[in-house]
Amino acid sequence: MEEEQYQTKQTPITNETLDSITQSKHEAMLSRLSNLHQSRLLQQSLTRNSSDSNSSFESTKSFLTNFSESKTSIESQLHLCRNPDSSKPTLKSDLNNISTSITDLERFVAENSYFLPSYEVRASLKTISDLKETLEIANSELLPKKKFSFKNKSVVKKEMSNAEPVVRVCDSVVAEKHSVQVRDSLGFRNEEGVVLVKHFGGAKEGDFTLSDLNGCEVRITGCFRALYIHRLKDCRVFVGPVLGSILIEEVEGCLFVLASHQIRIHHAKGTDFYLRVRSRPIVEDCNGVRFAPYVLDYEGIERDLKESSLDEETGNWENVDDFKWLRAVQSPNWSILPEEERVSGVNISSSEALSIDC
Structure with a gap:
């Protein structure tokens, strides 16, 4: 009799109940598998x-x-x-x-x-x-110091504002008037109001120097090893890829379009830099300098950029380090050049005419 009463009180096991139990077990299994998968992902991430x-x-x-x-x-x-x-x-x-x-x-x-x-x-x-x-x-x-200074006197200088600029092609070393702590390398020195053109051939050539230029336009194409720039004022400088580094000192009111693995800028004022650079540009003792991406173009530049490992835009043109500004806030000495004020392209394929897209 008691056995009959016990059986009467039990809940009947139907197909619906079995389905519910199976579903619960399935969900529990999926939950365990999900937790295990997440645990493995976490371990992989940590590793x-x-x-x-x-x-x-x-x-x-x-x-x-x-x-x-x-x-x-x-x-x-x-x-x-x-x-x-x-x-x-x-x-x-x-x-x-x-x-x-x-x-x-x-x-x-x-x-x-x-x-x-x-x-x-x-x-x-x-x-x-x-x-x-x-x-x-x-x-x-x-090494003995030079006693004489030689310059090409056959070219008559003209003011850029009054006449067509003189175009001078560099094919030899021009000696300096001043004692500058740079190498006795190929370069343009002590010029005013002229267009200066240099093309480097297929070989990856050596150093090049620009110093004591005023109101000049410089166009350099091809690959070379290093560029040293000293005391430029109111100049426009357009340079193809540099395999090593560019050092700039004492420039004012200039525009530079440069590509290099490393660029250091000292004592620059009111100057715009259009850069492609592998490492972060470094500025010291500068003010009023602005930065934008590289915009240079000439026949063969894509090949030159690839040979110099500068064909990829890294975005470092805007990651500037001011070594004299140690605070956490943005340095007031440099800024990003507003897009509406940038030139969109510069083509220096011709040595006689310069094409600039604004």
Whole structure:
């Protein structure tokens, strides 16, 4: 009798009840699988982040090792050159080789700066600056100073505002009037109101210098190793890809269109820079400088950019580092050039006419 009463109180097990139980078990299983999948994704993410961190650490470690070895090698070469017993006939070529090594080291920093901590970049650039200064001292001590200054007197200068500009093509070194701490390289110096044109051939040539120019227009095409710019006023400078670095000092009221692995700007005022650069541009002691993307065009520029590893736009033209501005807020010394004030394209394919799209 009791057994009959117990059976009477039980809930009948129907097909609907079985379906409900099965559904609950299925949902529980899916939940467990989802949690397991999320756990695995999290573990993979942590492993990947750890791997990236280790990779970045190893890259920085490798860079510092290579940089240190190159620095030591350059210092050893400088020491040998300054040795009183050094061979005089090869002294100039030895110093030029050291200059090339320093430029290569500077390019090495620029190419690797994207993953390096900022303090390592600054320390490396300071070391390179010290090496350059030591080299300049060695040059002044070991090589005789020039006693004469030569210039091409066959070209009559004309004011750009009153007549068609003189177009001068650079095919030799023009000596400087002033004592400037730059290499005795090919370049344009001490010119006013003229158009200056230089084309580098297929070979990746050496250094080029622009100094003491006033109201000039400079057009440089092709690939070369390094560009040094000193004391320019009211100039327009259009330059193809530079394999290493560009150093700019004391410019005012100018417009520059430049592509390089590294660009450093010192003592610039009221000047616009249209850049393509692999590393962050560096400014020091500047004011009123503005930045925009590279807009240069000429026949063969795509090939030159690719050979120089500058064919990709990195966006670093707007990631400017002001080394004299250490606060967290935006430096007041530089700004982005407003789009409505930018030129949209500059074509320097012809040495006689310049095409600028506004």
